[in-house]
Amino acid sequence: MSKSPSKLKDEEIDKKIKALFKESKWKFKSFFAYKEINGFFFDVIVTTWSKTSSISATLFFKPLSVDDTFWEIVGLTENKKMPLSFRGEGAFTLPGIKISEYKLAIVEEKLLEDIKSLITVINNTLNDIVNKVKTLGDFIKYIEDKPDREHNLLYRDLLIVAYITNNDIKMAMRLVEKEIQNKSISRFQFGDKDFFDLAIDYSLMR
Numbered sequence: 001m002s003k004s005p006s007k008l009k010d011e012e013i014d015k016k017i018k019a020l021f022k023e024s025k026w027k028f029k030s031f032f033a034y035k036e037i038n039g040f041f042f043d044v045i046v047t048t049w050s051k052t053s054s055i056s057a058t059l060f061f062k063p064l065s066v067d068d069t070f071w072e073i074v075g076l077t078e079n080k081k082m083p084l085s086f087r088g089e090g091a092f093t094l095p096g097i098k099i100s101e102y103k104l105a106i107v108e109e110k111l112l113e114d115i116k117s118l119i120t121v122i123n124n125t126l127n128d129i130v131n132k133v134k135t136l137g138d139f140i141k142y143i144e145d146k147p148d149r150e151h152n153l154l155y156r157d158l159l160i161v162a163y164i165t166n167n168d169i170k171m172a173m174r175l176v177e178k179e180i181q182n183k184s185i186s187r188f189q190f191g192d193k194d195f196f197d198l199a200i201d202y203s204l205m206r
Helices: 010-023 064-074 077-081 108-132 136-144 153-165 169-181 195-204
Strands: 027-029 032-037 040-049 054-063 097-105
Touching: 010 027, 010 040, 010 108, 040 064, 040 108, 054 064, 054 108, 054 136, 054 153, 064 077, 064 136, 064 153, 064 195, 097 108, 097 136, 136 153, 153 169, 153 195, 169 195
Parallel strands: none
Antiparallel strands: 027 032, 032 040, 040 054, 054 097
């Protein structure tokens, strides 16, 4: 986190944020809070902005099974043994879908109260998602309903793996073939093959 212009030192603000998230049954590592609920990984990236004297937070989620399938596709199955936090910071992991963003002005006199209120809002949003998205099929529909899905490369990779995980190989390959036809370049490269090549190889073996 960057330094805050408040009289409080950045380390003090960091400690308060981490402590309050932990009180609310989140785990915290480095710059993000995280937890697992019903087979889904939730994380909140928290940043302190010195120029605007504010704290921002962004809530994401994804099924644990999607990461597991991705690691099988790219030949990194040992990552399944990594700690839960790895799914939020590992180099070869799929990012979660953004649920919502929040911004909080830093007012030193009421900082604790405001952070608690922010965490309450985040928890309420999380609980709403938990009640609505209960299966991998629900998650796929959640991505498909995103208005920017067609233009978001992160959603594309996640949706391909979600389809494969859900045994909908036809839909997964339709997306992969579209990207290849468009000469898209995957952000995941493995020697002379990329994620699209490996997704095809993996699907042919299923």
